[in-house]
Amino acid sequence: MKIGMIGLDTSHAPAFTELLNDPGHQYHVPGGKVIAAFPGGSPDFELSYSRVDTYANQLREHYGVTIVDSPEAVAKQCDAILLESVDGRVHVEQFKRIAPYCKPTFIDKPFAVSSADAEMILREAEKYRVPVMSCSALRYAEGFRGALDDEESGPVIGVDAYGPMELQPTQPGLFWYGIHTVEMLFAALGRGCRHVRAEANDDFDVVVGVWSDGRLGTVRGNRQGNRTFGALLHRNERTHFVDVYADEKPYYASLLEHIMTMFKTGEAPIHPEETLEIVRFIEAANESRNSGKTVRL
Structure with a gap:
């Protein structure tokens, strides 16, 4: 399969390119190869424009990827697309340019930085019947998936997820790094969050989500102290500490395996409505961290 980026x-x-294009890699993901890429880059986002040339040269020189001048040029010559732009603000415009080519597409986090943009992407995907998937790689960390699959202690009754939460002005509030822990929350609890409340200061954030069945999920974001991700997964009979670093296999590789399955089958493993609810959860959390009030989704 010819993959574009x-x-x-x-x-x-x-x-991703190394995992796909290097068959000698310990965690090589077979079935496709990145052959073409459009560099992109956002001129008002230092963490975007400062890295484009380095990564473009790396893909061209190390992996033989052809660098092209537009998203359309990528879509024309590939069977599937990895939309990797780090700036969630540009995803809707980039996706609208490639949707008419009807290629299955993975959109890296954040899917969008507003529910309006998220809805627009999903409308375009439905219009052109494009399979779309979006998530954080932490959703597929082996230690986390193992804890979710272990149902001997009963159903999940709550989750407390934590991780670093740096802030970037161009990616409002939790959209930049908080999305990783929010993804873990939804992977465990599913859809159905009704309202959220956030407390925030210069160093920490805590967000509490209340689900329609009464379950609670919390996200703790740290800008001081350790920079590790993890969770407490609460079940009826025990609480499971989730160590996302317990397995040597990188979660990028686990995520990429699910992406490749979606590319081949055309079936996204995450329902679009869940992706939309994650965006709305983050919007509501951002609103609450500014107002101090409970915000309904």
Whole structure:
């Protein structure tokens, strides 16, 4: 399968390309190869424009990827697309340019930085019947998936997820790094969050989501102290500590395996409505962290 990439301003671009294009890699993901890429880059986002040239050169020189001048040029010559642009603001415009080519597409996190943009992407996907998938790689960390699959202690009754939560002005509030822990929340609890409340200061955020069945999920974001991700997964009979670093297999590789399955089958493993609810959850959390009030989704 010929795979195209849009957006070479994130470390995910060389990471995914290495896993796909290097058959000697310990965690090589077979079935496709990145052959073409559009660099992209956002001129008002330093973490975007400062990395584009380095990653573009790396893909061209190390993996033989052809660098092209537009998203359309990628879509024309590929069977599936990895939309990797680190700036969630540009995803809707980039996706609208490639949707008419009807190629299955993975959109890296954040899917969008507003529910209006998220809805627009999903409308375009439905219009052109494009299979779309979006998530954080932490959703597929082996330690986390193992804890979710272990149902001997009963159903999940709550989740407390934590991780680093740096802020970036161009990616409002939790959209930049908080999305990782929010993804873990939804992977465990599913859809159905009704309202959220957030407390935030310069160093920490805590967000509490209340689901329609009464379950609670919390997200703790740290800008001081350790930079590790993890969770407490509460079941009826025990609480499971989730160590996302317990397995040697990188979660990028586990995510990429699910992406490749979606590319081949045309069936996304995450319902679009869940992706939309995650965006709305983050919007509501951002609103609450500014107002101090409970916000309904």
